[in-house]
Amino acid sequence: MQLHFSKMHGIGNDFVVLDCRHEAFPLDAAQIRALGDRHTGVGFDQLLSVEPARDRSCAFYYGIWNADGSPSGQCGNGVRCVAAWLHRAGALSLGDTVRLESPSGPVSVRLLNANEVAVDMGEPIFDPARIPFAAEHAADRYRIELDTDVLEIGAVSMGNPHAVVSVGDLTDSALQGLGPRLTVHERFAQGSNAGFVRQLDRGHLQLRVHERGAGWTQACGTGACAAMAVLHRRAEVDDSVQVDLPGGSLRIDWAGPGQPLWMTGPAAFAFEGEWPIPDAAGQTPG
Known part of the structure; x- marks a missing residue:
C-alpha cells in the first residue's frame, strides 16, 4: 500500500x-x-x-x-x-x-x-495536578533535582506538559545533557517538554526546546507559549512577546489569567x- x-x-x-x-x-x-x-x-x-x-x-x-x-x-x-x-x-x-x-x-x-x-x-494551566507535575500547590518556581544538579523551573501545560528553565546562555554545552534528563524527570508523570529560555527584554525571548518523544527541535510552538506564560506569571514580560527559536520566530500574546493565549506564526x-x-x-x- x-x-x-x-x-x-x-x-x-x-x-x-x-x-x-x-x-x-x-x-x-x-x-x-x-x-x-x-x-x-x-x-x-x-x-x-x-x-x-x-x-x-x-x-x-x-x-x-x-x-x-x-x-x-x-x-x-x-x-x-x-x-x-x-x-x-x-x-x-x-x-x-x-x-x-x-x-x-x-x-x-x-x-x-x-x-x-x-x-x-x-489558557495556560498551572495547577500541578492538571499538568501533571508532582507538587503540593501551584507556584511560580519549583526546585527540581537532576542527579547532582538542581534546577529552578516553571511548570505549565499548554495541552501538553512543559518545564521552563531561565538561562543566561543558550549555547552552554550543559544544556545538551539537561534537556533529555528533564524531559523524563519522575516529577512529570507523563514526561515533559524541556524549554530553556533567555530573556532579552520584556518583549523578546530566545528559546531552545527538547521535546518528549522527538528530542531537540528547530521550533516548538507550545514551548514558546509555555515560556511566555511562565515568565508572564512572574511579571517578567509584557502581554505580547516575540519568541526566537532556532528555526524562526513566533508572536505570543496573553493578557493573563482568564484570557486565552494566542500564538501567531508561519506554516x-x-x-x-x-x-x-x-x-x-x-x-x-x-
Missing part, C-alpha cells in the same frame, strides 16, 4: 500530514517510527492526521504522534500546518476563524494568509510524496 503524505514545517519544526478525512488512520506505532526515521523513512518531529471531528462544534480533528510512535496531546506549530493544509485542500478560507479538535481539546485558528496562522491555544509546505507502508515484520511491498 502506498501512503500519500504532505511534508510541512512551522519554522523548522517538521511534520508529515496525512489525509484521514475519508479513511481510518492506517499506521501503528512501529510504522510511525519507520516513517519518522530520517535515514530510512521520510523523517519528522511529529506526524499529523486530519480526520472528521468527534466534537460537533469543531470542523475537523487532528491527531498527533511523535517520531518515536508515542501520541501527543498538542502541537502549536502542527495546528498551524493543519490549518494551512486545510486551506490548500479547499476546506478553510482566508480570514476564517474555525474550531479544530486536538487530542487535548478544541482550539480556534484564524488563517491570516495562505502561510500565516493565528491559534487560540487556550510552509515542503513537498508531497508516496511512502510504501511496511508490514508488521518491517518489510515493504516490493
Whole structure:
C-alpha cells in the first residue's frame, strides 16, 4: 500500500500530514517510527492526521504522534500546518476563524494568509495536578533535582506538559545533557517538554526546546507559549512577546489569567510524496 503524505514545517519544526478525512488512520506505532526515521523513512518531529471531528462544534480533528510512535496531546506549530493544509485542500478560507479538535481539546485558528496562522491555544494551566507535575500547590518556581544538579523551573501545560528553565546562555554545552534528563524527570508523570529560555527584554525571548518523544527541535510552538506564560506569571514580560527559536520566530500574546493565549506564526509546505507502508515484520511491498 502506498501512503500519500504532505511534508510541512512551522519554522523548522517538521511534520508529515496525512489525509484521514475519508479513511481510518492506517499506521501503528512501529510504522510511525519507520516513517519518522530520517535515514530510512521520510523523517519528522511529529506526524499529523486530519480526520472528521468527534466534537460537533469543531470542523475537523487532528491527531498527533511523535517520531518515536508515542501520541501527543498538542502541537502549536502542527495546528498551524493543519490549518494551512486545510486551506490548500479547499476546506478553510482566508480570514476564517474555525474550531479544530486536538487530542487535548478544541482550539480556534484564524488563517491570516495562505502561510500565516493565528491559534487560540487556550489558557495556560498551572495547577500541578492538571499538568501533571508532582507538587503540593501551584507556584511560580519549583526546585527540581537532576542527579547532582538542581534546577529552578516553571511548570505549565499548554495541552501538553512543559518545564521552563531561565538561562543566561543558550549555547552552554550543559544544556545538551539537561534537556533529555528533564524531559523524563519522575516529577512529570507523563514526561515533559524541556524549554530553556533567555530573556532579552520584556518583549523578546530566545528559546531552545527538547521535546518528549522527538528530542531537540528547530521550533516548538507550545514551548514558546509555555515560556511566555511562565515568565508572564512572574511579571517578567509584557502581554505580547516575540519568541526566537532556532528555526524562526513566533508572536505570543496573553493578557493573563482568564484570557486565552494566542500564538501567531508561519506554516510552509515542503513537498508531497508516496511512502510504501511496511508490514508488521518491517518489510515493504516490493
